Amino acid sequence: MSRHAPTPGSEFARIEIIQRLLGEGVASSEQVLLGIGDDAAALAPVDEPLVWTIDSAVEGIHFRRDLMTLEDAGYRATMAAASDLAAMGARPLGLLAALILPREVSDADVEALVRGQRAACDEVGAPLIGGNLARGMELSITTTALGAAASPLRRDGARAGDELAIAGPVGLSAAGLRLLLQQNPAHEEAILAFRRPRARIAAGLTARGVARAAIDVSDGLASDLGHLTRASRIGAEVQASALLTPALQEAAALLDADPLELALQGGEDYALLVAGPGVGALPGFTRIGRCVAGEPGVVLVDAEGRSTKIVERGFDHFAPDPS
Amino acid sequence: MSRHAPTPGSEFARIEIIQRLLGEGVASSEQVLLGIGDDAAALAPVDEPLVWTIDSAVEGIHFRRDLMTLEDAGYRATMAAASDLAAMGARPLGLLAALILPREVSDADVEALVRGQRAACDEVGAPLIGGNLARGMELSITTTALGAAASPLRRDGARAGDELAIAGPVGLSAAGLRLLLQQNPAHEEAILAFRRPRARIAAGLTARGVARAAIDVSDGLASDLGHLTRASRIGAEVQASALLTPALQEAAALLDADPLELALQGGEDYALLVAGPGVGALPGFTRIGRCVAGEPGVVLVDAEGRSTKIVERGFDHFAPDPS
Numbered sequence: 001m002s003r004h005a006p007t008p009g010s011e012f013a014r015i016e017i018i019q020r021l022l023g024e025g026v027a028s029s030e031q032v033l034l035g036i037g038d039d040a041a042a043l044a045p046v047d048e049p050l051v052w053t054i055d056s057a058v059e060g061i062h063f064r065r066d067l068m069t070l071e072d073a074g075y076r077a078t079m080a081a082a083s084d085l086a087a088m089g090a091r092p093l094g095l096l097a098a099l100i101l102p103r104e105v106s107d108a109d110v111e112a113l114v115r116g117q118r119a120a121c122d123e124v125g126a127p128l129i130g131g132n133l134a135r136g137m138e139l140s141i142t143t144t145a146l147g148a149a150a151s152p153l154r155r156d157g158a159r160a161g162d163e164l165a166i167a168g169p170v171g172l173s174a175a176g177l178r179l180l181l182q183q184n185p186a187h188e189e190a191i192l193a194f195r196r197p198r199a200r201i202a203a204g205l206t207a208r209g210v211a212r213a214a215i216d217v218s219d220g221l222a223s224d225l226g227h228l229t230r231a232s233r234i235g236a237e238v239q240a241s242a243l244l245t246p247a248l249q250e251a252a253a254l255l256d257a258d259p260l261e262l263a264l265q266g267g268e269d270y271a272l273l274v275a276g277p278g279v280g281a282l283p284g285f286t287r288i289g290r291c292v293a294g295e296p297g298v299v300l301v302d303a304e305g306r307s308t309k310i311v312e313r314g315f316d317h318f319a320p321d322p323s
Numbered sequence: 324m325s326r327h328a329p330t331p332g333s334e335f336a337r338i339e340i341i342q343r344l345l346g347e348g349v350a351s352s353e354q355v356l357l358g359i360g361d362d363a364a365a366l367a368p369v370d371e372p373l374v375w376t377i378d379s380a381v382e383g384i385h386f387r388r389d390l391m392t393l394e395d396a397g398y399r400a401t402m403a404a405a406s407d408l409a410a411m412g413a414r415p416l417g418l419l420a421a422l423i424l425p426r427e428v429s430d431a432d433v434e435a436l437v438r439g440q441r442a443a444c445d446e447v448g449a450p451l452i453g454g455n456l457a458r459g460m461e462l463s464i465t466t467t468a469l470g471a472a473a474s475p476l477r478r479d480g481a482r483a484g485d486e487l488a489i490a491g492p493v494g495l496s497a498a499g500l501r502l503l504l505q506q507n508p509a510h511e512e513a514i515l516a517f518r519r520p521r522a523r524i525a526a527g528l529t530a531r532g533v534a535r536a537a538i539d540v541s542d543g544l545a546s547d548l549g550h551l552t553r554a555s556r557i558g559a560e561v562q563a564s565a566l567l568t569p570a571l572q573e574a575a576a577l578l579d580a581d582p583l584e585l586a587l588q589g590g591e592d593y594a595l596l597v598a599g600p601g602v603g604a605l606p607g608f609t610r611i612g613r614c615v616a617g618e619p620g621v622v623l624v625d626a627e628g629r630s631t632k633i634v635e636r637g638f639d640h641f642a643p644d645p646s
Contacts, residue, residue, distance in 0.1 A: 011641050033372055034475065037554070039410035039539060040376035040468075042475045046368065049356055052452075053363035054419040054467055058459040087362035096377040098421075098465045101641070129375075135641060136381040137461045142421045144377055144467040145363075152357060152365045216362055231360070318334050318424070318458060 014101075014110050014133055021114045022128050029127040031093050036130040043093060043129075048148040050093075053084035059139040067180045070109050072195040074116025074141060080218065081143035082124045082199035083270040087216035088154075089208045090147030092126035092201060097143045100136035113141070124201055151208070155231035158213035158275035160293040164236060165285040167203030167272045169193055170221045170243060171259065174266025175251035182255070190251040193269060200272035203284045210282060211274035222264040222298050223312045225273060229296035232275070238264075238289035238310075240302045264300070265313050337424075337433050337456055344437045345451050352450040354416050359453040366416060366452075371471040373416075376407035382462040390503045393432050395518040397439025397464060403541065404466035405447045405522035406593040410539040411477075412527045413470030415449035420466045423459035436464070447524055476527070481536035481555035481598035483616040488608035490526030490595045492516055493544045493566060494582065497589025498574035505578070513574040516592060523595035526607045533605060534597035545587040545621050546635045548596060552619035555598070561587075561612035561633075563625045587623070588636050 006013040019036055026035040034042035057063055057077035068076070078095065085092050097117060101110065114128075121128045126145075175187065176194030185191055200216070207214060213232055217224045221238070229236050243263040252259035280287025289301070298310040329336040342359055349358040357365035380386055380400035391399070401418065408415050420440060424433065437451075444451045449468075498510065499517030508514055523539070530537060536555055540547045544561070552559050566586040575582035603610025612624070621633040 009641055014641065034477065038478050039407040039537075040374045040413070040470075040475075042411070042472075043373040043375060045370055045372055047370070049368055050366040050373075050469075051363045052366060052417075052419060052467075052469065054421045054455050054465070056421045056423055056455055056457040056459075056465065058423055058457050060460070061458050084362040088365065090363070094375075096375060096467060098377045098379045100379055100381055100461075100463060103641075132377050132379055132465075133641075134379040134381050134463075135384050136379075136463060137383070138423075138459050140423060140457075140459060140463070142377070142379065142455075142465040144375075144419065146373075146375065146469070147363075149365075152363075154357065155361050214362075318332055318337065318426075318456075 008107055011133060013107055017107060017111050018114050021118050025118060025121060025127045026129055032127055032129055041096065041129040046093065046148045048150050049152060051085055051088040051090035051147040051149050051152050053081055054142060054144040055081040055084065056140055056142040068195045070112040071116035074113040075120045075196055077141035077143055078117045078120035079197050079199045079270060081145040082201060083216040083218065085145050085147035086200045086204035086272050087214050088149055088152040089204045089214060090149035090152060091205060092124050092145060092147045094126050094129045095121060095143055095145045096129055097131040097141060100134050100138065100140045102137055102139055105139060124199055153207065153211055153214040155213055155215050155228050158228060158232035158234055158291050160234050160291050162212060162275040162277060162291040163280045163287055164238065164273065164275050164289040164291060165279040165282065165287050167200045167284045168198065169245065169247065169269050170217055170271050171248050171262030171266040172251060173197055173269040174262050175248065175255060178255050184254065186254050187251045189247050197268060197270045199270055203272045206282050206284060207274045207279065211276040211279050213275040215273050217269055217271040217273055218267055220265045220267045222310045225298050226312045228273065228275065229298065233296065235292045235294040235296060236289060236298050237292055238298060238300050240300050242286060242288040264310055331430055334456060336430055340430060340434050341437050344441050348441060348444060348450040349452055355450055355452055364419065364452040369416065369471045371473050372475060374408055374411040374413035374470040374472050374475050376404055377465065377467040378404040378407065379463055379465040391518045393435040394439035397436040398443040398519055400464035401440045401443035401466055402520050402522045402593060404468040405524060406539040406541065408468050408470035409523045409527035409595050410537050411472055411475040412531045412537060413472035413475060414528060415447050415468060415470045415524060417449050417452045418444060418466055418468045419452055420454040420464060422454065423457050423461065423463045425460055425462055428462060447522055476530065476534055476537040478536055478538050478551050478554035481551060481557055481614045483557050483614050485535060485598040485600060485614040486603045486610055487559060487598050487612040487614060488602040488605065488610050490523045490607045491521065492568065492570065492592050493540055493594050494571050494585035494589040495574060496520055496592040497585050498571065498578060501578050507577065509577050510574045512570050520591060520593045522593055526595045529605050529607060530597045530602065534599040534602050536598040538596050540592055540594040540596055541590055543588045543590045545633045548621050549635045551596065551598065552621065556619065558615040558617040558619060559612060559621050560615055561621060561623050563623055565609060565611040587633055
């Protein structure tokens with residue numbers, strides 16, 4: 001291309017940074033026929049159904065630079081998109097990202113952000129093939145992820161009697177966020193759950209052929225399990241004791257918070273929730289309850305066997321700010 | 324789902340609007356196995372290589388609401404992404420869109436925007452399957468488009484001696500923008516080229532097996548043909564007379580502007596530029612010049628046979644504002 005070093009801050013300088021950070025990952029992929037530098041990416045044919053998602057992370061809404069680095073933000077945005085593939089039991093084929101960058105974002109900022117995206121892609125096992133750069137007032141990362149699954153896992157396949165199981169923590173990310181807001185970084189695992197959540201790709205692949213329904217826990221267990229019960233037209237009972245992991249209890253104690261409240265209402269852990277016969281015995285999963293006949297919704301059962309209907313407080317992007 | 328009418332302005336209200344506007348298009352697609360309402364979309368297997376792109380349209384950068392409606396903005400953003408498929412000679416399979424919506428965007432605004440997306444998708448012949456909604460300070464539309472092509476057309480296949488041909492106008496969109504900025508809506512075709520550019524999907528499919536290289540003209544003919552010459556390591560000669568269509572000359576006259584300047588430097592027409600033996604005779608294409616041995620770059624040849632080397636002024640998203 002150009003024989004000159006690109007002007008710092010120019011579109012060309014950013015494309016060079018991105019090519020350098022992504023190039024090797026793309027080149028080593030057997031799936032990618034054509035990477036950055038043409039009008040579009042090209043992938044080898046896939047003989048299974050395709051699973052496809054898009055997800056945006058907007059500064060000030062989904063992440064704050066005072067609570068995480070741009071490397072964390074890039075990692076997290078990528079994992080949030082990949083988590084939708086996990087929830088379909090898909091193996092990832094590749095990702096594209098559209099960055100909207102305000103003027104004050106430096107080349108070093110772009111490099112940090114893309115390094116985070118690359119780290120997430122390496123963990124997910126699929127290349128970030130390319131994407132788009134645009135200017136804007138507000139920093140955002142929009143990621144599209146493509147995967148393949150012979151029988152994509154849907155939300156609507158659960159039946160009464162199925163076990164419910166999760167892979168990954170619930171509530172720990174919300175605890176990490178609250179600790180950071182209190183400037184109390186006393187619980188590394190919770191803070192890592194917030195800054196570096198992991199898409200449960202391997203768990204999704206493990207659940208194939210056993211799970212009858214799946215969803216990723218992005219808005220909170222109560223809300224996302226609520227979605228699954230409505231799609232499947234069943235009810236759900238969750239055992240409180242199954243949610244109370246030592247890490248969550250420790251982090252909740254530091255916050256003087258209710259660990260069950262965190263587990264049920266806290267989002268952005270990207271745990272994988274599955275329903276099916278025997279899913280609680282799958283490696284990497286913990287049994288948390290069961291599907292029951294009746295009205296959709298979630299009932300919590302405590303150690304004494306008492307049941308409480310759980311109110312969902314899923315995140316509405318367009319709700320008025322709390323006053 | 325909910326038995327109640329959704330609260331106006333809520334995320335659920337917007338999802339209902341979007342489902343209503345997109346539902347029929349998705350349902351009638353044989354490609355789509357699973358549409359809106361699960362963690363990801365699912366598509367039927369495709370036995371050809373996949374072509375995949377992502378593109379953002381940001382308010383204030385790519386569109387202004389005083390110059391076009393939100394229906395135009397949705398249409399245009401969708402066509403800009405689909406145009407990358409045209410440039411690869413791909414048939415579109417489907418699209419996903421991520422909308423970032425500021426608080427002041429109403430349900431009616433969302434409906435207009437999505438109606439424009441749907442109209443573009445109908446024209447392109449592929450469904451908008453779903454996407455993502457997020458809040459932000461700045462309105463943006465990020466579209467990912469997936470297509471299939473047995474042999475994707477790249478930028479790097481042109482050879483000396485190949486003809487150069489275009490499908491669609493060049494310069495007319497820039498003329499339309501300038502007319503609107505002068506509050507002079509005197510040339511409907513130019514204004515339509517700006518507000519409602521069309522991805523040249525049919526032309527891209529026509530060019531398969533004949534063209535050896537292709538690119539869509541998004542930044543301007545000089546810039547995008549420049550990219551093609553660098554990727555293919557050839558030079559290019561363009562006949563000035565071939566660019567001077569009656570519509571462009573009329574619109575330029577209204578602006579007291581040079582029509583060749585508009586044709587070479589004006590972007591966002593999304594014309595399809597192809598190189599190959601005999602491409603000038605393809606239906607829907609106009610021969611504009613030829614590929615020559617030598618240094619990459621574009622030379623303009625006038626009616627008297629005089630040659631001028633064209634300076635590229637491609638758009639750099641991160642360049643300082645002109646002072």
